Amino acid sequence: MRLTTWNVNSVRLRTGHLPALIEATRADVLCLQETKVIDEAFPRDAFAELGYRHQVIAGQKNHNGVAILSRLPIDKHASRVWCEREDCRHASITLENGIEIHDFYVPAGGDIPDPEENPKFAHKLAFLREMAAYFRKRRPRNAPIVLVGDLNVAPLENDVWSHKQLLDVVSHTPIEVALLGDVMKSYGFVDAVRRFVPPEQRLYTWWSYRAQDWAKSDRGRRLDHVWVSPALEGRLREAHVHKAARDWTPPSDHVPVTVEIEG
DNA sequence: ATGGTAGGTATCCTA
Numbered sequence: 001m002r003l004t005t006w007n008v009n010s011v012r013l014r015t016g017h018l019p020a021l022i023e024a025t026r027a028d029v030l031c032l033q034e035t036k037v038i039d040e041a042f043p044r045d046a047f048a049e050l051g052y053r054h055q056v057i058a059g060q061k062n063h064n065g066v067a068i069l070s071r072l073p074i075d076k077h078a079s080r081v082w083c084e085r086e087d088c089r090h091a092s093i094t095l096e097n098g099i100e101i102h103d104f105y106v107p108a109g110g111d112i113p114d115p116e117e118n119p120k121f122a123h124k125l126a127f128l129r130e131m132a133a134y135f136r137k138r139r140p141r142n143a144p145i146v147l148v149g150d151l152n153v154a155p156l157e158n159d160v161w162s163h164k165q166l167l168d169v170v171s172h173t174p175i176e177v178a179l180l181g182d183v184m185k186s187y188g189f190v191d192a193v194r195r196f197v198p199p200e201q202r203l204y205t206w207w208s209y210r211a212q213d214w215a216k217s218d219r220g221r222r223l224d225h226v227w228v229s230p231a232l233e234g235r236l237r238e239a240h241v242h243k244a245a246r247d248w249t250p251p252s253d254h255v256p257v258t259v260e261i262e263g
Numbered sequence: 264a265t266g267g268t269a270g271g272t273a274t275c276c277t278a
Contacts, residue, residue: 009278010270034278036271062271063278108278120277152278209268209278253269253278 001072001099001261003029005148005224006245007206007254011035011067015046017248022050024242025258028071029095031103033150035065042067060088066103066149068093080134083126097263099232104131104149109170121170124152128179135186145229146261147189150254152223153180156194158202159222171221189227192259196239205241206254214246226259235262 004027008014011032014021021027030052035042042057052069056077059065065088068077077093089105107127110120135147153176157163166172184191197203204220211217228236238260245255 013270034270062276110277209270210266212267250269 001029001095001097001263002027002258003031003101003146003148003226003261004256004258005031005033005103005150005226006256007033007105007150007224007252009034009036009252009254011065012037012041012043013250014248014252015043017245018046018050020248021245021256024245025240025256027258029101030067030069031091031101031148032067032069033065033103033105034063035059035067036063037065056091056093058088058091060086064088064105066091066105068101068103070095072096082130083123089127098144099261100143100145102145102147102149104147104151106131106150106152108152109176111170113168113170113173113175124170125175125179128153128176128183132179132182132186135183135189138187141187142231143229144231145187145189146232146259147187147227148225148257150223151180151183151225153177154221154223155180156199156222158199159204161202161204161219161221166221171223184227188230190230190233190236192226192228192236193222193239193241193257195233195236197241203241204243205257207246209253224254224257226257228259228261232261236260237262 054070109124112118115122205224207214
């Protein structure tokens, strides 16, 4: 099974990229974030025509929004309110093969890395704490779970272009990195991509729109993640960051990330 | 040190 996560930054502006996305990823399951569209206007047919007939969509007007599009039958899907807000940042499904998939869009957190001063940062920290509490309580502990999405945290030194310069920049602050670590520990999740790309190697999934030449300045961050529970770790076969997608026009500022899981 | 761009919507907010 091949699974791709991608923050599309408007799904309607990226539907033209679907053939390229499918050719590059050969995904059975697509998990999207920042779809930025209400469910009634989601381009369902464009995905269905390409084989993604099983669809779970959770969108709202203007901001946020997540969607899971699958070629494999979906056995059930569930939604949940996070931080007492109906803001379309999560969808989850269980496939007929028993694998449970969680698609998250963690709040970006604004500019000021201080929860007292900045309510958006407080929301981000609360969201991460709630994710950790949710998976800590999950029973049994041996379920095959995949957690993906734009987690808006770059945890490792080589997940950002300058560890030192980003220590007080939202997405790489020690408090966020610690809380993301708590989410990871909550169910024993494994960073599927770093299983294949060693931590000594720089790896990004996002480059700002604000650079004149994103590739030349290469000031990226790894904000998009694929994690698997211990039950799936031994079945990981491949991981890939589709860096070339940053040049698909018009581009999202995030690129797709794909993993292959045996079975 | 600063400001740079993009998207959706409404004339600004979020990223």
